[in-house]
Amino acid sequence: MTDTITDTEQETVRLVNGLSCELPASSPLAKLLRSQRTWVGPDARERGQILRAAKSVAIVGASPNPARSSYFVSTYLQQSADYDLYFVNPNATEILGQPVYKSLADLPVVPDIVDVFRRGTDIPQVIDEVVAIGAKTIWVQLGIWNEEAAYYGEQQGLTVVMDRCIKVEHARFGGGLHLLGFDTGQISARKTKR
Numbered sequence: 001m002t003d004t005i006t007d008t009e010q011e012t013v014r015l016v017n018g019l020s021c022e023l024p025a026s027s028p029l030a031k032l033l034r035s036q037r038t039w040v041g042p043d044a045r046e047r048g049q050i051l052r053a054a055k056s057v058a059i060v061g062a063s064p065n066p067a068r069s070s071y072f073v074s075t076y077l078q079q080s081a082d083y084d085l086y087f088v089n090p091n092a093t094e095i096l097g098q099p100v101y102k103s104l105a106d107l108p109v110v111p112d113i114v115d116v117f118r119r120g121t122d123i124p125q126v127i128d129e130v131v132a133i134g135a136k137t138i139w140v141q142l143g144i145w146n147e148e149a150a151y152y153g154e155q156q157g158l159t160v161v162m163d164r165c166i167k168v169e170h171a172r173f174g175g176g177l178h179l180l181g182f183d184t185g186q187i188s189a190r191k192t193k194r
Contacts, residue, residue: 039150041161048173050137050159054083054112057166058104058135060126061117062087064095069141070117071095073167081170086111104129115139115166123149131156139166 011025023030042050057077063070077083078096085098086107092100101107104114104126114130116123116138123146130138130153138158140146142165153160 037145037147039147039162041150041164042159047161047164047169050113050139050161051166051170051173054137056084056086056109056111057113057115058086058088058107058111059115059117060088060104062089062092062095062100063117064089064092064100068117073115073117073141073165076167077170080174084109084111104133104135107133110134113137113139113166115141116144117141118144120144120146120149124152127153127156127158130158137161139164141165142168 009025010022011030012020012022059070059074059077061070062074065071074085074087074096077085086109087095087098087100088102088104088107089095089100090102094100110133112135114126114135114137116126118126123140123144127138127149136157136159138153138160140150140160140162142163145163150160150162
């Protein structure tokens with residue numbers, strides 16, 4: 001019996017190391033690779049540089065509810081960083097004693113970082129808004145992932161950080177957290193380096 005080779009639809013799969021390969025689209029390996037994350041954002045050194053260079057952060061999806069993670073992150077940034085903070089939420093008027101803006105377009109400045117607390121499906125729309133105001137970096141919070149949006153953001157010229165907590169990263173690079181995110185136990189009056 002002879003094996004017959006049929007033409008099957010080929011798919012180019014991009015690997016984490018930046019290489020790509022052609023596979024039959026219906027193959028189990030192609031399906032597995034499609035389910036894997038292939039986008040890789042800035043490394044730790046680059047994320048530290050982003051945070052040190054920034055002077056302002058807009059938080060999209062900021063909440064006045066103390067039980068929400070965006071409120072916790074906002075509180076940390078307000079108390080532990082010297083960023084100018086701008087809160088964006090169409091349904092709030094004040095967060096942590098500061099005014100809240102209905103949209104990124106309403107901000108009085110172009111922020112250095114736009115930190116996003118929105119669903120993964122909302123990220124492409126937020127990217128369009130970030131590009132429209134001229135901001136250069138979008139930081140999508142821990143637990144939020146949209147790989148296609150990450151590639152899209154980079155195509156629009158943005159620096160994209162995704163599935164990372166800006167609070168944890170800021171504390172980590174400022175000496176308050178161990179590399180793995182645990183409290184170092186260090187107490188210091190030293191202001192973090194920028």
